[in-house]
Amino acid sequence: MADSQANDISKDIVWHEQSITRQQREELLGQQGCVIWFTGLSGCGKSTIANALDAMLHSQGRASVLLDGDNVRHGLCAPAPVLAPQHGQAFADRFGLGFGEIDRQENIRRVGSVAALMATAGLITLTAFVSPYREDRDRARQVVTAAGKPRDFIEVFVDTPLEICESRDPKGLYKKARAGEIAHFTGISAPYEPPESPEIRLDGGSGLSADQMAQQVLAYLQA
Numbered sequence: 001m002a003d004s005q006a007n008d009i010s011k012d013i014v015w016h017e018q019s020i021t022r023q024q025r026e027e028l029l030g031q032q033g034c035v036i037w038f039t040g041l042s043g044c045g046k047s048t049i050a051n052a053l054d055a056m057l058h059s060q061g062r063a064s065v066l067l068d069g070d071n072v073r074h075g076l077c078a079p080a081p082v083l084a085p086q087h088g089q090a091f092a093d094r095f096g097l098g099f100g101e102i103d104r105q106e107n108i109r110r111v112g113s114v115a116a117l118m119a120t121a122g123l124i125t126l127t128a129f130v131s132p133y134r135e136d137r138d139r140a141r142q143v144v145t146a147a148g149k150p151r152d153f154i155e156v157f158v159d160t161p162l163e164i165c166e167s168r169d170p171k172g173l174y175k176k177a178r179a180g181e182i183a184h185f186t187g188i189s190a191p192y193e194p195p196e197s198p199e200i201r202l203d204g205g206s207g208l209s210a211d212q213m214a215q216q217v218l219a220y221l222q223a
C-alpha cells in the first residue's frame with residue numbers, strides 16, 4: 001500500500017492563499033484567462049487549428065499558450081519508455097502514460113489541472129488533445145471553471161469524419177492501427193465520445209481551411 005493510502009495525508013495539506021489575485025494578473029495582461037479545449041479524432045485538425053489560433057492571438061498582442069497532446073506526451077505525460085532510463089522501471093511503470101482508458105483519464109486530469117493554472121495566470125490557454133472520454137473532458141471543465149467562471153472553459157469539437165482523418169493519416173498511425181500494430185487507437189479500436197453541447201463545433205467535413213476554422217473560434221472569443 002502506498003504511504004498516502006496508509007495514512008490520509010490529504011488532511012496534512014492546507015491551501016495557502018496567495019497575495020496576488022487572478023484579477024490583478026489579468027489586469028496586468030489586459031485580458032481574461034480562459035481555456036479553449038480542442039477535442040476530436042487523431043488527424044481531425046486540432047493541432048493545426050489551435051496553432052493558427054495561437055498565432056492570431058499572439059499577433060494581436062494577446063498572451064496565449066498552446067498545450068498539444070503530442071508535445072505534452074514528451075514531458076509531463078511521457079510514456080514509460082521515456083521515463084525508464086532516467087527514473088528506473090518501477091517509476092516508469094507507475095507514472096508513465098499510454099493510451100488505455102485510465103491512462104487517458106490521467107493524461108486529461110494532469111492537462112486539465114495545468115490548463116486551469118495557466119488560465120488563473122491570465123493566459124488564453126489552448127489545449128489540443130484527443131480527449132475521447134466525455135467524463136474526462138467534463139472533469140477538466142469542472143476544474144477550470146471552479147478556479148474561475150463558467151464561461152472560462154470553451155470546448156471546441158473538431159468534427160471531422162473518421163474517413164477524412166484516416167485519408168489524411170499524416171503520421172501513418174491509422175495504417176498501423178488497421179494493421180493491428182497500435183492498440184487502443186481512437187476511432188479504430190478505442191471509442192471517441194463526441195461532446196453533446198460544445199461551445200463551438202467546427203465542421204471538418206466542410207472543406208474550410210484550418211485558418212478559416214481558427215477565425216471562427218477567434219470570432220467567438222471576440223463576441
Ligand SMILES: Nc1ncnc2c1ncn2[C@@H]1O[C@H](COP(=O)(O)OS(=O)(=O)O)[C@@H](OP(=O)(O)O)[C@H]1O
Pocket residue numbers: 041042043046047069070073099103104105107108128129130131132171173182183184185186
Ligand atoms: N492509441 C492511440 N490513440 C490515439 N492517438 C494516439 C495513439 N497512439 C499514439 N497516438 C498519438 O498520440 C496523440 C494523442 O495524444 P493525446 O494525449 O491527445 O490523447 S488522449 O487525449 O489522451 O486521448 C495523437 O495525436 P493527434 O494525431 O495530434 O491527435 C497521435 O499522434
Ligand SMILES: Nc1ncnc2c1ncn2[C@@H]1O[C@H](COP(=O)(O)OP(=O)(O)O)[C@@H](O)[C@H]1O
Pocket residue numbers: 040041042043044045046047048049128168170204207208209210211213
Ligand atoms: N481544415 C483542414 N483542411 C484540410 N486539411 C487539414 C485541415 N486541418 C488540418 N489539416 C491537415 O490534416 C492533417 C492532420 O492535422 P492535425 O492538426 O495534425 O490533426 P490532429 O492534431 O487533430 O491530429 C495535417 O496534415 C493538416 O495539415
